[in-house]
Amino acid sequence: MNHHVDHFFVKGDPMIYAADLMIIMTTLAVIFVLTYYKKWKWLWNEWLTTVDHKKIGIMYIIAAVLMMFRGGVDALLMRAQLTVPNEDFLDPQHYNEIFTTHGTIMILFMAMPFIIGLMNVAVPLQIGARDVAFPYLNALSFWSFFTAAMLFNLSFVIGGSPDAGWTAYAPLAEPELDPGVGQNFYLLSLQISGFSTLATGINFFVTILKMRAPGMSMMKLPIFSWSILVTSAIIIFAFPILAIALALMTFDRLFGAHFFTLTGEGLPMMWANLFWLWGHPEVYIVILPAFGVFSEVISTFSKKRLFGYKAMVWSMVLIGFLSLIVWVHHFFTMGAGPDVNSFFSISTMAIAIPTGVKIFNWLGTMFRGRIQFTTPMLWSLAFIPCFTIGGITGVMLAMAAADYQYHNSYFLVAHFHFVLISGTVFGCIAGLLYWYPKMFGHMLNEKIGKWAFWLFVPGFLICFLPMFFLGLDGMTRRVYTFSNSHWTDLNVIASIGAALMGIGFMVLVYNMIWSARYGKRDKTGDPWDGRTLEWATPTPIPHYNFALIPRIKRLDEFWYVKQNNEPSVLRSLPVSKLKPIHMPNSSGRPFVMSWLFFIVGFAAVFYVYWVAALALIGVLVCMGLRSFEIDDGHYVSVEEIKRTEKNRIKEA
Numbered sequence: 001m002n003h004h005v006d007h008f009f010v011k012g013d014p015m016i017y018a019a020d021l022m023i024i025m026t027t028l029a030v031i032f033v034l035t036y037y038k039k040w041k042w043l044w045n046e047w048l049t050t051v052d053h054k055k056i057g058i059m060y061i062i063a064a065v066l067m068m069f070r071g072g073v074d075a076l077l078m079r080a081q082l083t084v085p086n087e088d089f090l091d092p093q094h095y096n097e098i099f100t101t102h103g104t105i106m107i108l109f110m111a112m113p114f115i116i117g118l119m120n121v122a123v124p125l126q127i128g129a130r131d132v133a134f135p136y137l138n139a140l141s142f143w144s145f146f147t148a149a150m151l152f153n154l155s156f157v158i159g160g161s162p163d164a165g166w167t168a169y170a171p172l173a174e175p176e177l178d179p180g181v182g183q184n185f186y187l188l189s190l191q192i193s194g195f196s197t198l199a200t201g202i203n204f205f206v207t208i209l210k211m212r213a214p215g216m217s218m219m220k221l222p223i224f225s226w227s228i229l230v231t232s233a234i235i236i237f238a239f240p241i242l243a244i245a246l247a248l249m250t251f252d253r254l255f256g257a258h259f260f261t262l263t264g265e266g267l268p269m270m271w272a273n274l275f276w277l278w279g280h281p282e283v284y285i286v287i288l289p290a291f292g293v294f295s296e297v298i299s300t301f302s303k304k305r306l307f308g309y310k311a312m313v314w315s316m317v318l319i320g321f322l323s324l325i326v327w328v329h330h331f332f333t334m335g336a337g338p339d340v341n342s343f344f345s346i347s348t349m350a351i352a353i354p355t356g357v358k359i360f361n362w363l364g365t366m367f368r369g370r371i372q373f374t375t376p377m378l379w380s381l382a383f384i385p386c387f388t389i390g391g392i393t394g395v396m397l398a399m400a401a402a403d404y405q406y407h408n409s410y411f412l413v414a415h416f417h418f419v420l421i422s423g424t425v426f427g428c429i430a431g432l433l434y435w436y437p438k439m440f441g442h443m444l445n446e447k448i449g450k451w452a453f454w455l456f457v458p459g460f461l462i463c464f465l466p467m468f469f470l471g472l473d474g475m476t477r478r479v480y481t482f483s484n485s486h487w488t489d490l491n492v493i494a495s496i497g498a499a500l501m502g503i504g505f506m507v508l509v510y511n512m513i514w515s516a517r518y519g520k521r522d523k524t525g526d527p528w529d530g531r532t533l534e535w536a537t538p539t540p541i542p543h544y545n546f547a548l549i550p551r552i553k554r555l556d557e558f559w560y561v562k563q564n565n566e567p568s569v570l571r572s573l574p575v576s577k578l579k580p581i582h583m584p585n586s587s588g589r590p591f592v593m594s595w596l597f598f599i600v601g602f603a604a605v606f607y608v609y610w611v612a613a614l615a616l617i618g619v620l621v622c623m624g625l626r627s628f629e630i631d632d633g634h635y636v637s638v639e640e641i642k643r644t645e646k647n648r649i650k651e652a
């Protein structure tokens with residue numbers, strides 16, 4: 001053992017004692033409730049072992065909302081600290097830890113799982129499939145993401161949080177300048193969740209290419225599924241780079257290698273390159289699916305087909321490609337020279353062109369439409385002007401020469417929150433509200449939903465608009481306090497905005513609790529009068545999704561079938577055509593394997609290699625068992641299908 005074990009429990013801070021207490025109380029409460037209502041078996045059979053993409057999607061989203069809470073508390077703590085000059089509510093070390101966990105959690109453990117949750121819920125349904133290509137792998141993806149998120153969060157009370165920023169720049173994040181185990185938590189939990197994301201990318205890439213309903217050619221693929229196809233491709237290119245970068249830095253920290261340390265003749269710039277080679281595409285991985293959501297929502301609630309569908313598809317493909325070649329704009333000031341900076345400056349600005357195309361297409365979709373101002377539509381409408389501000393300030397940052405002025409200032413902080421919040425967060429919320437009745441069988445309350453919207457969106461503008469001006473005036477990023485009293489007013493305003501966002505978030509969550517009890521039940525399966533195939537399934541969706549796989553002739557097939565009253569299996573099922581359906585079996589092994597990953601990570605964080613090795617052997621045993629397993633799945637009988645679908649059956 002070693003000296004790190006002496007610092008096992010984080011001591012001395014009242015907030016952390018409160019967190020310890022909360023963790024213990026919550027765990028006890030969960031155990032009590034499950035035991036009292038005799039729900040253990042149900043939990044295991046229905047959820048922990050499921051391979052059903054719809055349930056996996058729901059679990060992803062629940063985890064993401066919890067992480068949004070954690071990341072949001074971090075954000076409010078930072079804003080509290082920065083409200084007035086010379087505040088000493090948080091000390092510098094604690095502030096460093098908080099902006100690191102805030103950034104990391106928001107991007108990797110909130111935005112990513114939220115999007116992956118939405119794609120799990122919607123994509124197989126939209127393309128008329130019965131599940132994803134690799135359902136077992138999908139369960140493994142979820143559980144390894146989940147255990148990785150737990151590993152990362154544990155650093156708060158055990159061992160200490162990482163504190164080198166979500167970018168973990170070398171040499172700052174190397175052991176010489178950053179002793180302690182916080183950075184190990186960062187490296188190992190990102191490694192596990194990155195593996196999970198890569199598996200998801202491969203899974204959905206194959207699913208969308210190979211499992212579309214007959215007749216659904218690529219140019220008839222719903223736009224959200226297109227956005228996920230492009231996203232999956234970016235994941236497949238980008239995530240292996242992250243895995244390598246993290247592995248190299250893990251060698252530096254755990255085994256004394258010197259890939260990125262100056263003292264050992266390593267190359268710190270290599271970290272910056274590898275990190276942003278992944279990190280820049282990553283921001284498009286979280287934005288393109290949101291574009292997909294907005295496209296679906298805007299067309300559904302304008303009662304029109306998407307304007308310029310093909311242009312939308314090609315602009316996403318182009319954005320996906322450009323996202324991979326612009327990473328150097330993250331370090332214009334690190335001395336690459338004018339030729340290199342010019343290339344990356346221009347290629348970055350080029351992204352504004354396909355993005356502009358998309359903005360005009362959304363406006364074109366609404367033009368002369370019959371717009372319905374539902375809550376998902378409100379979030380989509382708010383996205384357009386806010387994202388435009390984020391985009392324009394992005395082009396400003398892309399000018400290398402000007403970037404020397406606002407690099408690492410609050411101007412940047414304002415810019416990326418404009419893009420990430422109005423794009424990704426609004427998109428996730430819009431998608432959640434849109435598919436909510438499909439997921440849970442009841443509507444959310446529109447009135448409470450509008451309260452949440454009108455607190456959150458103005459709160460967002462009040463919080464982040466002032467930061468552009470603070471940044472131009474010289475307030476720098478990642479500082480724990482400021483002494484310039486000219487900045488007080490704008491900082492006070494920003495903190496008020498942040499508080500409004502926090503309240504808006506709570507109202508959003510309250511809406512889900514309220515609606516679970518009182519929300520209008522939806523039996524139609526198509527409450528929004530939708531256009532794509534997911535709305536053709538009954539609610540609750542049978543676990544096999546489609547009793548008969550539909551044949552597709554057009555984009556928005558379901559919409560035209562409804563409009564023209566055409567006979568179609570999307571509306572009623574000819575009983576003579578029903579056949580037994582083949583479905584995969586549940587398995588507890590992805591769950592077990594993921595907790596073994598957790599042990600590998602946790603033990604390695606504390607340099608206890610023999611435990612890590614044992615758990616790793618456990619992982620390999622699980623893989624071995626899977627390869628020798630004979631698991632052909634099972635068949636759903638025609639009788640059961642008839643019973644499930646009795647309202648839609650047409651005797652022929």
Ligand code: HEM
Pocket residue numbers: 072075076078079099100102103104106107111164165166167413417420421424425463476477478479498501502
């Ligand atoms: C209530 C909403 C939010 C507030 C008030 C907020 C506030 C902040 C603040 C004050 C900082 C630190 C700036 C500094 O000290 O330099 C920060 C950093 C950051 N935030 Fe947020 N944030 C919010 C939501 C989000 C969301 C939704 C995301 C991502 C999806 C996000 C991603 C980040 C990232 C990546 C950083 C950089 C961390 C670093 O510098 O290492 N934030 N945020």
Ligand SMILES: [Cu+2]
Pocket residue numbers: 279280283326327329330
């Ligand atoms: Cu970038």
